[in-house]
Amino acid sequence: MRLVLGYMRGGTTLTADLIRHTEGDFYMFEPLHALSQAVRWNNTTKFLNGTERTILKERLEYVYPEMIYYWFTCNFDHIDLTALTDPFIAIHTPEHKDYYKCFEDNMKENKSVIESVKDCVDFLSIRCSTAKTRTIKTVRLSMLMAGKLLKWLPNLKITYLIRDPRGILNSQFEQHVTEENDTIATIKKVCNTISTDFTNFKYLELCYKNRMLIIIYENLCQYPSILVPKIYKFLNVEFTNETGNYVKRIMNGPARKCHYCTDRGDALGNAYRWIRDIEEKTLLDIDLHCSFLYSHFGYQHLEYDKLNSTKASWEPTG
Template sequence: MTLVLGYMRSGSSLTADIIRCNHGDFYIFEPLHGLIELSIKQNSPVRFLNGTRVRIAQDDRNINNMMADMLYNWFTCDFRQIDLLSLSNEFIHIFTPEHDTYFNCLRGLRMKSALIRTIDKCLHILEERCKIANSRIYKTIRLPMASVSKLLERLPSLKVVHLIRDPRAILQSQLVEGLADKIKFSNISNLTCTQMRNDVINMKSLVVNYPGRLQRLVYENLAVHPIEVSKKLYNFLNARFDRNVEGFVNYLTTGPVSKCNYCTNRGNSSYNAFKWMKTIRPTYHRIVDQHCREIYREIGYRQLSFYDLKSKKNTWNPNAYQRSVSL
């Protein structure tokens, strides 16, 4: 069992695809998307297959605990304890086409019966595939590291990959894709780096309490050294890195650069990882520096002047400790 914990536009899709390139894995792109959509709507209850309705108390601890419980149900293939919105979310169709048999079943019956009856008739497709899978892999950008201990305690075979990327790259990518409001950019930068800082702090204690079960993965290092880092990643997951896996990693990370921002195989991974350095504007660069200096120091990112960015090819320059705790 593998959980990839990342951030919006942190390179988590590439990382998850490298992990799950073996046939027989059961993978969901963002199993918590539906639950989060409900959590921001105070009058919308969480609905389950048995007809139960649960209203989410609007505090972080309650929501985080519910997300951890829901991920536990995903990992144990207990889909009848997962909220209806997550089980019918478009993300399943868009980002995991291997589950289209299930999603097409939903789509074919949706107009003929209520959502509960529709899911009830189709859910066996998802359940059977999950139960026979060689491994179960879930990628989320929504679960805080503080909630991971609950999963590690309940799932002894779970491994957690904490994916970190330069926050300047994350936030610039969000701007380019229209995922960050330019007017509220300072607040968004502060929230993003506060979350990353809290996750890094919480992971330090988790590594002590659950040795060998968590590993930091620096996206820039994966982008520059895809084969070397992928081998280390597979070793951490106790998975076999063979010629087929190596060929797939090469396919994902080399070749001409693709303009498809949401495709995994976008070509030259090193170019894609650092192109933000040529496009970020001085104002936004200054704002991210203001809020994210602590993350730079913690992970090993260079804090560079706006003009020095143009002459550098990599922002990750870790010390011995930072390299020892990172893939």
């Protein structure tokens, strides 16, 4: 079982695609996405077993780990219908297209949502239960929540991705995917979350050292031929020649414009594009509230008037 954790616009989609590129893997992309939207709008959440719950935001620290646990253990009866009907399944995991097409066809026949899912869920259940490995990628699970999963699932391994907060936040602002309406509130929330997660990572590492791996995204993009085999070794997965060719194509292939796909090439250039595009005020605001993080991960403080001659922000010392 492999769990990829990180932050929105932080490189988790690319990293998860590199990790899940193994034979017989069952992959789920952001299974908490739809549930988070339901909670945000105070909607009642229905589950495949027929139960209904109104989940308060304060309860997410308990509910989110439970949902991920059910995905990992292929217990679909206890999974929310919002997740099982999320269009993300069709968009980001085309290997599950038979399930999603079955669901959509049932809905066209005016069947209820729960009936439509029940008729089709075996597509997921069989693939999940017979899979050699299971991989889940999410940006909605805190490290504290992940600690519960490490306790519940003895075979679980976590890959925790860190990206320069300036790159994360600039990309979030560009794509208008922030959860807060206020820029400063967003900056504070993202960097305080990273700080708390990293503190909890170090604490959990004391008990689960061999089951947790932290990866610097810029390092991964600069040295994929070193870092990806390292990740595979951590996961006890063979790094084949075919996998190596896939990594080269994804990371170093011709660049193409695409905000969410992972095969757009020039991974290092995309990781550092924020240096070229960031506005001065945005950089100053991020520095004010996030610079305390930089030295923890090897990021350098950058002056705005020198960005034109700057190619990278990650330069660990020592």
